[in-house]
Amino acid sequence: MSPIRLSDLAFTLNAVVDDAFGGRPLWVVAETSDIKNYPDRGYCFMTLVEREGRETTAKLEACIWRRHYHTIRDFEQATGVAFARNIQLLLQVVVSFNPVYGLRLEIVKIDPAYTLGNLxxxxxxxxxxxxxxxxxxxxxxxxxxxxxxxxxxxxxxxxxxxxxxxxxxxxxxxxxxxxxxxxxxxxxxxxxxxxxxxxxxxxxxxxxxxxxxxxxxxxxxxxxxxxxxxxxxxxxxxxxxxxxxxxxxxxxxxxxxxxxxxxxxxxxxxxxxxxxxxxxxxxxxxxxxxQFEERCLYQRERLLNATRTSLQHAREQLDSETERFQFIMHNYFRDRHTDLTEKAVTLRHLDPANVLKRGYAMLLRNGQILTKASDVRPGDALQVQLSDGSVQVISQ
Missing domain, CATH: 3.40.50.2300 (Response regulator)
Structure with missing residues (x-):
């Protein structure tokens, strides 16, 4: 069997891949790995893998070129997830084969809904x-x-x-x-x-x-x-x-x-x-x-208001009681004054000098007032006190 040139094999593979896929985009599910991102240049290289447990069952190289580089930003904005390694993604890719660089998947779109659903x-x-x-x-x-x-x-x-x-x-x-x-x-x-x-x-x-x-x-x-x-x-x-x-x-x-x-x-x-x-x-x-301070200030204000209200009420009650006490005391002293006046009049009427003026006389013996006839013995020297003087008499 005659050998063929490597370039012939490469071009044959290129033709097979082109015939099989024809540049048509495909949706694939894969996990990212070994990402080499160049934001300043506008492209990104990575490896896409599929695993079952710890075993890798498939691995292909992939890239995002400048014209589709915005898909990374769109994905991150839509999901809030950083485009990084070890994320399972739903990707739209175009399969291509280059005789120098080999088989590669060009990523043209990333579905954010798939990632959000997984998360x-x-x-x-x-x-x-x-x-x-x-x-x-x-x-x-x-x-x-x-x-x-x-x-x-x-x-x-x-x-x-x-x-x-x-x-x-x-x-x-x-x-x-x-x-x-x-x-x-x-x-x-x-x-x-x-x-x-x-x-x-x-x-x-x-x-x-x-x-x-x-x-x-x-x-x-x-x-x-x-x-x-x-x-x-x-x-x-x-x-x-x-x-x-x-x-x-x-x-x-x-x-x-x-x-x-x-x-x-x-x-x-x-x-x-x-x-x-x-x-x-x-x-x-x-x-x-x-909020706690506000509650404390509110309670303080309530306490101050309650205190002011209570003091005002107490002051009004004290004023009322003072007026009532003054009224009672005024009436009491007025009544006592009336009583004293009446008693003074009575006392004036009962004053022996005033009684004598009304025609009465007092009988005295040795300066002692006699009130009973039995106290007088015959021959006693007595004094009869009248309003304008006294008279000496001898009892019979």
């Missing part, structure tokens, strides 16, 4: 497993997930915080700055538990910090988990079974501000309170404390 199915599977395996920590009521962490009483004032975040990250800076610069002047005590919060292994690192918080036996009012920036793919650590279980059953209220605007993670669903960003997490704490 949602995986997320739902985790939630279903948590509900099934930990019904004491997480359950469903009226279509809503309820957890023991959500049912923890929220402290009236939140001041002592355990902060889980990446060191010197945007989320760390935003949260601390918002707390420190709050216009109400509230003070917060923040203990930092620095940790990896995204990427492979982040959920284990966060769970380790939660264990450390419990081991400290510090009476924290709340645990705050913040993460700033990053893609939806980096956000995957917060959709894991391990972190979901830890958050749902944690014995201190957990506030999550993990820096996303599009979707709600499992951690968001199961924690005590979820907000969108680290800045909003700090704002939530400030607002919570402000």
């Amino acid at each position: 949602e199915r995986e997320r739902q599977a985790v939630l279903d497993t948590l509900v099934a395996q930990h019904p004491d920590l997480i359950w469903v009521e009226a279509g809503q997930y309820i957890t023991s962490n959500q049912l923890l009483p929220r402290p009236t004032v939140i001041q002592r915080l355990a902060l889980i975040t990446a060191p010197n990250s945007d989320g760390w800076r935003d949260f601390r700055h918002e707390l420190a610069q709050n216009p109400l002047g509230y003070d917060f005590v923040v203990d930092e538990y620095l940790s990896q919060v995204q990427g492979q292994g982040a959920e284990r690192a966060i769970c380790a910090q939660l264990d450390k918080i419990l081991a400290s036996q510090t009476a924290y009012d709340a645990v705050v988990i913040v993460r700033g920036g990053g893609s939806q793919l980096d956000f995957g650590s917060f959709d894991t079974y391990e972190l979901g279980r830890a958050v749902a059953g944690f014995s201190i209220p957990i506030l999550a501000g993990i820096g996303h605007e599009r979707n709600v993670s499992i951690t968001d669903l199961l924690c005590h309170q979820s907000v969108k960003t680290p800045t909003k997490a700090a704002a939530f704490l400030i607002e919570h404390n402000r």
